[in-house]
Amino acid sequence: MIESQIYIMIVVLVLLIIGLITFFKNKNKLQKLSPLANIALVFVLVGILFRENIVISYVLMGIGVILAIVDIFLKRGKNEKKSVKKKKRR
Numbered sequence: 001m002i003e004s005q006i007y008i009m010i011v012v013l014v015l016l017i018i019g020l021i022t023f024f025k026n027k028n029k030l031q032k033l034s035p036l037a038n039i040a041l042v043f044v045l046v047g048i049l050f051r052e053n054i055v056i057s058y059v060l061m062g063i064g065v066i067l068a069i070v071d072i073f074l075k076r077g078k079n080e081k082k083s084v085k086k087k088k089r090r
Contacts, residue, residue, distance in 0.1 A: 034071055034074075034075070036067055036070065036071040036074070037067075037068060037071045039064075039067055040063075040064045040065070040066075040067035040068040040071060041064065041068075042064070043060050043061070043063045043064030043067065044060070044061050044064035044065070044068075045064075046060050047059070047060030047061035047062075047063075047064060048061070
């Protein structure tokens with residue numbers, strides 16, 4: 001293996017360990033991903049798989065990140081609307 005592949009494997013393993021720790025720590029608080037977040041995740045994973053063609057890889061990962069950010073803002077907007085409605089009811 002080349003040195004860069006070893007670094008990639010180490011990063012993937014560290015992310016996997018962090019994900020597992022987070023999963024088991026918040027097991028009772030799990031939330032399902034929204035459809036937009038699922039699509040973003042697929043774009044990022046496909047971007048990782050197309051690592052031979054760097055341009056396509058970065059474009060796909062960029063699209064995934066942008067979709068994830070849009071999903072975060074949409075969720076934040078819904079939560080703020082709910083909190084405003086609760087304040088008006090009081």
